[in-house]
Each structure stands twice: as structure tokens, then as C-alpha cells.
Amino acid sequence: MYAEVILFSLILLLGLILFFREIFPLEISALLLMLLLVFTDILSPSEAFSSFGNQSIVLIGSLFVMIAGLNKTGLIKKLENTLLKVAGKNRNLTFTVLLMLIALFSAFVSNTATLAISIPIAVSIAKSFGESPKKWLMPIAFASLLGGMNTLVGTSTNIIISELLPHYGLEHFNLFTTSHVGLPILVGGIIYLVLISRYLIPVSESDKAESVEIKYNLRSYTAEVKILSDSPLCERTIADANLFQEVDIIVLQVNRPGYPPITPRASFILREGDTLLVEGNIDKLTEFTGKYRLKFVEELKSEKDTKENRRSKEQQQLEFYEVLVTARSILHNRTAAEVHLRNRYRLSLIAINRQGVTVHQELSSVRINAGDILVVQPLNELDPGIFDFLGLVPLQELKQDRYRKRRAIRAALIFIAALATGALTEIPLAVTCLAGAVLMVITNILIPQEIYQAIEWRILIFIGAILSLGKAIETSGTAAFLAGYLSEYLIHFSPAYILAFFFISTVLITQMISNQATAVVMIPLAINTAQAIGLKPMPLVMSVTIAASCCFMTPFEPVCMLVYGPGGYRFSDFIRVGLLLTLFALICVVLTVPLWWPF
Template structure:
């Protein structure tokens, strides 16, 4: 054993210690790996830092941005609402719809994002249909992980495995090369999950997101602007199309109240709609969608022209929407919004009101404020700094949600679809295709540049960049071949299916304490070297290792998606094993068999 091999083993042991103990975060551990390999000379500087420019790292970044574009334009919300609509009222139908959706989304976006997005939807389905959340959430999180086996970009581990195969001189996997195997795992996994649902407890926990966004019915006024696409549309049809976005509680035309129960009522220019909506929808209202906040439409320009005391023009480039909680004994209590005249007295507009108890059916200007009312204000940062100093409001804080550019939903969907098609048909290399899609998503303003950067999970990017040179060093030092030769001396007489099962099992166990990416990078090089020595298919071996790393469900700590549903489902540790153990056994057998058929 030479010096570089000794250095590598020391670095490997240290990396495993930090990955498992979490004494250092995964990104810090990855940087430590890169620096250690470069300083010791195990790899030269170019090789040590090659992970940052690698295809897997670039594709993961691009997919994060593409996913952010879908979220920013409301595409993911539309999907979530469709799931809630078609989930039915029984446990079986709800699980089928939820699992199918998350598996499909996880094939092209990060499964953790999909699980987080669908968690409040599943909790709502549980609450509205009286289905125990424990019977929905483990199946949902498991389906999200299974969905990553449907495409090459579903999980970073597959991208890393593909890189290892290409370095070994093997044919590269294409975007849908693993789809036949993934389809078997998804379909078989669904059947097994539905058959074993009875082993899960009938409990329901709380979704922390529900607590965070309890202000879910804001009263506001919407105006039908000139050239709105809703002009000439019947109120009945309008209500059906916007039912998931807001509830109409009143309507006015030329200051006359109209009954919203009239079957023949047709929307006209300047109609005023009194509605209840969510904070998310309030922030997402855009005149390009055919509706406008009445107070902003009517007084917004006047607010921007207002001048402060020093006589200098007020610059309102980025208006803020802020929540103000009316304080006890505030001078606002008992006065109507119109009497207070927020525009001239405070320099802001009232665009909505939330009240914990009671109903609001009047125009905003006629609403008499009470202690504890949450007033939604529209204005600029400078003005809110001034208002924050007075005693009218107990709390004044920005709404912690982002507006959705729903008018760009079709464009964002088209960009995502085009990226997938270009990669699948190999018109462009996958990393170029998805990076181009991410660029276009930002260039067309489907997602803002700051939000695009925020969407990239830097820890995951740096971890991938760090584990790639670890695998490269294992190959370069000859340790992968050495481990493979020693292993061959023990199991060379085993049948091919048993050898494949052995490598799958090693990855399935190791991924319980390491990430799927780290597990793949450590075992796949050994699998390639072993396969070449034994005249087996390196591709079949590496695919078994990768599936073992990404689709092993023995414990809740093996997948971060499981940790997301642990509390909301009110699960115990053993609950994951009840479904996870039989499912992992099925996946092992199916993977070995199908991989042998496809690449054996």
C-alpha cells in the first residue's frame, strides 16, 4: 500500500466520521474532502475541484431553478389543487392520487421539495375527509423517493453513478434509461404500500405550516379593470374558475349592491367584488390576470406622488404589503377605514383585513376596526418605518409569502417541458439542456434572479462537488480495484443475482447513515472494478448500488422526506419499518431481476 492510498484511507475515515456524527455540516465535510485530497497530492488541484463543474452538480443547480420557476408561477399550486379535487373521500383513492402525483413530480424535481409542497395538501385532505394523516404521509414520502428512480435526474445519486460509468469507459445512461426499472419499482411499490396500509396507526398530528399560516381568510376588494378577460363572463362561471383562489361574499356596480345569487349576472368593467382570500392569493393578484386590488388601482398612483415633509418626491419602486395588528386602546379602534383615511394620515393603503371572529361583508372603507384586527397595508418601506414607531399597531411585519406570477404559468411549464425533451432526445447534453432552461426561466422573469439563487440548495451542490473527487481518488489510487479483487476472492463463486443483491444490500444499509450521493460514490467504483474482474455488467452493478442508495426505506433517517412527515403523521420510529422493510425487500428483488434483464 503506497502513501497516497494511506492518505486516501485517512481522508475517507475522517469524512465518514463527520458525515455520520454531523460534527461538521455536509457541505463543510465536502470542502474538507476537496482540500485534503488537493493538499496531500492524492489528486491535483484541477481534479480535486472538478466536482464544481461536473455535470451532476450543474444539473442539480439547474433543476432547483426550474423547480423554483414552477413554484413562482403557481404551477405547483395548480397541481396541488387538482390533487385535492380528485383525491376523493376514501383512503384508497386519496393515496393513489397523492402517490401518483408526487412520484411523477419527483422524477424531474427534487423529491424533498415535492414532499414539502404536498404536505399541507395531504393534511388538508386528511382533515376534510377525516382520513388519519398517518395513512397518507408515509405513502406520500415513500412515493416521492420511488419517483426519483424514473429518470436520470430524479436523484443526484443517478447523475453521480452515470459519471462513474463514463469514467470507466462504459456507455452513458440516457435520461430515460432507468425508466423501465423505475416504472416496475413505482407500480409494484404502490401495490405493496396499499396492501400494507393497515399496519400503519390511525393517528393524526399537526402540520407546522398550518400553525404558521393561520391567517387564511383575508377580506379584500377586487376591481374588474378595463380590458379584463373576465368582462362578459357570467358570475357563475367566474366563481367556478376561481373557487380555489377566493370566495365571493358580495358585489357592487355603480355603488349599488348586487345579489351574487343572480344566475344571469355578467361581469362588467369596474365591477367591485368583495372577497375572502388567502395571503398567498392576495400577494399574487396581478392585473394581467384580469383583476386588481381596488385600493391600489384607485389610489396607487396618488400614493406614489405623495411628498414627505421635506418636500422631496417619494420613490416607491418596490411597494411592500405589511400586516398590522391593531393594538389595545389604539386610536384606530371604533373608526371606519374611510374615516381614518390611511392614505393621507399614514401614507399607506388598506388592501385587506383579517378578523379572528365575525364576518365582514361591507366595503373596506365602511369596516369599523376592532382590537386584534389584522390590517393589510400597502406602501413603501420608509413609510412603514415611520408607522412602526407609533402606538396604533401592536405588531407590524411583512407578509412572509411571495406573490405567484400565475400569468406566466404556461410559459414556465413550456420551459420545463422543452428542457426535458431536449435532454431526452439528446439534441443537447442534459446539463446544457437544463442550464439553458434555468437561464430562460430567469430571463423571462418566471422567477426572479434573487429567488433563483435562493432556490439552489448550496449544501447539496457543495456535497456533490465534494464526493465526486472522493470517488475519483478511490479509482486513481487503485483502491477501488484492490477492494474489488479482495471481494472477488470471497464471492466469486456466487451466482450473478446474489452478487447484485450483495451490492444492493451494502448500499441500502450504508445509506441509512450516509446520504444517497455519498453512498453511491463510495460503493459504485468498487462495483465497477468488481464487475470488470468478474466479466459482469458494470452498468447493472452500478444501477443496483444506486437504487439501493436512493430507495431503501428501513428507517426514517434514511430519507429526509420521512423526517418531514414524522411529526404531522404522529409516527413512531417502528412505523417506518412496518412498510419500509417489506418494500425494501421487494425493491431489492425487483431491481436485481430487472437490472439483470436490461444490462446483464
């Protein structure tokens, strides 16, 4: 037994390192751990692979499809915009309504999907009140996390925990099991975000803009521009051309065919065909190219396209889109050249912003990370769905988004019926949601191809693989072994202290690695410890469940990563705002859990 415990502990330690450092994509790391468990005989192949046939996989996949149906109809965005108009010109009322809407939608729709829709809306509202988005974006991210913890389907972590419980003789969660504790946290959390958070989020002078456009035009991008034959820069030194005197533009590097990259100096003579790597806000970059008759490198590539793919110069200059790279994006950890962004998806990468980092290489060879903000230019008429397909979040509302009323009603009825049937009958929620996903196609809300695009296969693979870790911690005896040591220590303390201990432990771990991986490790440990001490396990299960969703103190949570770049936050901002919210959640757990699940 001890040999298996040591072996599993080493594999678990390796997993924590892989998840924290993100050496490989999360799903690859999870698959690697699963294979190690099989190769070391901790799990049999059938035990390891059975996780992929788990109901949670079917449920989460079905939810992806139904959410895609809701998004396609424009229903969620329409409801948000309508209710925000009702809120009027009162800043705090509008802010409160926005947070409540996001929390409501996040309870039934994935946090990431809700936030992707809400970011452009929040930016637009901040503009109308003359405020920096920094005051709005972190609170809406936290609101989505608060809403998601209230239902079974609000977060995949709750679904995974629910699937683990029957292995210990406990019942699955129902749709609203977690809301007994989550609702008080949600109400208090929104009050905190509305009344207090704005004073904890520092805003520098550069953030104090009269409009969001001003704020976002101050964002610095790196771009490549080429010197053409008629440019006044040809055969002139950098000093003669006064390039060093350009207040809002920095020339970082000069690239000349056949030469290594050149650091610009005053006496360097510029020539036709040289490519300048420059930094500045997008408006100043556009003004700079016009002043010196330069061309963005990607624009020159576009002009080589066939005639039917060309558009007017005016259109090309106007149609710039700022988009945020999410963790699920196919661009994450890849270059624009590797994904054939221009040729396959008809988008030119014009510029890139990486918070706190200046890019010093050709844009096509820059490895793009989650949280980067890109300026892209469509080569053809923009298909709004292309951003969602690529895992990009536009930072401005797209005019092409349409509200399809009849389809929206059908999609809403299907979604509500699927959840209600699963909650109110004996039919498993996975079955009713799968039926809802099928109905989305039968009723022409989605086409079959959109189903495969809607499902985030990386997440399903990750969950299927990580569930094997939950089995292994039990079968290896590690959970019982650790619980034995913990029980010797915790048995001397009150149940409330034990509840707080597991909450704090889970919160600290989930700040560093994924919520799902944290839950898979902590749930078996909590249940075994409760049994060793002689307590009922459900109070500790609920403490771990709520804590796994309290990812407020670091930007590593995917939802927080969505706002980290656009908001211009620092790491310390999340600690400052998130710590108090986490402490409030801890108090709520200690006070409310025993009322619903006595020890």
C-alpha cells in the first residue's frame, strides 16, 4: 500500500507542476497523468478510460451545444441590452443590473461564454459614464464566478464533484443544491462589488479617460510597416527624417532583406523595402503610415489577393477589430503563421498588445498567448462567427450581430425545458440536456457543423482524463492515508474549524491550478477525513465545492484572464479585491453549511 501511495504522490506532484507551469496544454498534461497511472498499475486501462463515458462528459458537451444555440440567436445579448436600457443613467443601478444579469446567465450558461458576450457591453457602458473599463471588467468577471457556483450546470467543477459523490455512497447534486450556500455569497458579493470594489481598484492618470475609445486608443501595439518607393523616408537617415522626434511612435527595429535585424540609430539610412517594427496606439500608427506613405505589411499581402477579395482602401483602413485571445483559442501558444490566420481565416494580424511586454520580432512569428490583445483586419466581409470559432473575444460590439426573435424563443424554451425536466423528474440531467442539444438541430437553430464547432473538445478531454485522478487517489489508498494523518490533527478542533480548514486549503490550491483538478483531489480527501473523524461528509463536500469556485485572488482563472489584459490590471489588483470577497465567502460557508447539512 505504502509503495502505491508514494508512487501516486509523485505522479500527483508532477501533475501539480505541469498544471501550474502549463508546460503542455492542460488536456495533454491530464492525459499524461492518466497514462502514468495505467503504466504504474495504479489503474487498469478499463478504469482509466471509463471516465470518458461518464455522464458529466455528456452533460457538459450538451451544454456547449445548447449555449451555442442561445448565442447564435442573440438572445442573451438582447436581454442584457434591454434591461440595461431600463436601468437608465444611474451609474450604480446600471452597474448592479449588469452584475445581476451576468450572475444569472452564468448560473445556467458557462462563465466564459457569458463574459465573452458581456465584455463589449461593459466597455460600451463604461464609455457612456466616462469611466475606465478597469472599474467594470474585474467585477463582471467576479459576478460570473459568483453566479456559476449556484447551480449544477453553472460550472463544470460542480458537475465533476456531483459525479464523484456516488462512489462514496452520496447522492448526486440536484440543479440547485449549491445555491443554499452560493446564494448568500452571491447577494453579499454583488453588494460588495457595487459599493466597495471601485475604491479598491486603482486607476492611474492614463486610465482616467473621458471615453472608452480614448482609453483603448492609448493601448500600445507593435506593428510592422514597409517603406514604399514614394515614401519621403527613402535614402534619408533616421535623424534627418525626425523619426526619433515622433512623440507617440517608437521605432524598435529595422528589418532589411538579407541582413540581420538592425537596431535603429540616428545615422542609419533608410531604403525602399525596409520594414520598420514600430510601437504606438492604433490611431497614431495609422496616422504615421499616412504621413510617411508606409504600408502595414499585412495590408501589402492583402493587395496581392484576387480582385474579388479586394475592398476599397477606405474600408480596409476603417475595419480594424480589437480582439482578446482566450485560453481556448486555437491561437493560444501558436503563431499567426502556424494557424494560417490570413490564408485560412481571412484575417490580417495588424498589431499585437501584450501587457507589460514590448514585442521585438516579426508579428507572424510571435507566439500568441491567452490574454494578448490583437488588432486584426478582415480581408473579406466580416463573419461575426469567426471570432467565436477562433476563441477570440471582440472588445467592441459587432454591428453584424442580429437578434432572431423566433429562433431565440425556440432556443430559450428548449434550454429551459431541458434543465427543468432534469431538475424536476427522475430523468438524469445528462439525458435531458442531450435531448435539448439534439432539438437545437432538429428545430434549425443550429446546423450539424455548428455542433462540432460549439463543443470545446479540449475541456471534455481534460475532464475525462482528470476524473481518472479522482479514482486513483482512492484506489491507491492515498486519500485514506492522508485522511488518517489529517484526522489525528483535526479531531481536536470544532467542526466549524474543520470546515474552514478545507475551504482555505481548497482556495489556496485552486488559485494555482484548475478548479476541476483541485476538486478531484480535495473531494476524496475531505470525505475520507470526515469519515475518519466521525463527521458526516456533506458539509466538507460543500465547503470544497464552493471554495473551488472562489478563484478571485489571481488572474489564472480563465474568466479572470479574459479581463486581465483589457482592464490593464496588475496581479496585486486581484489580491486586493479578491481577498475580501474570499473571506466573505468563507464566513458564509462556515455559517450556512451547518444549517443545511448538519455535522
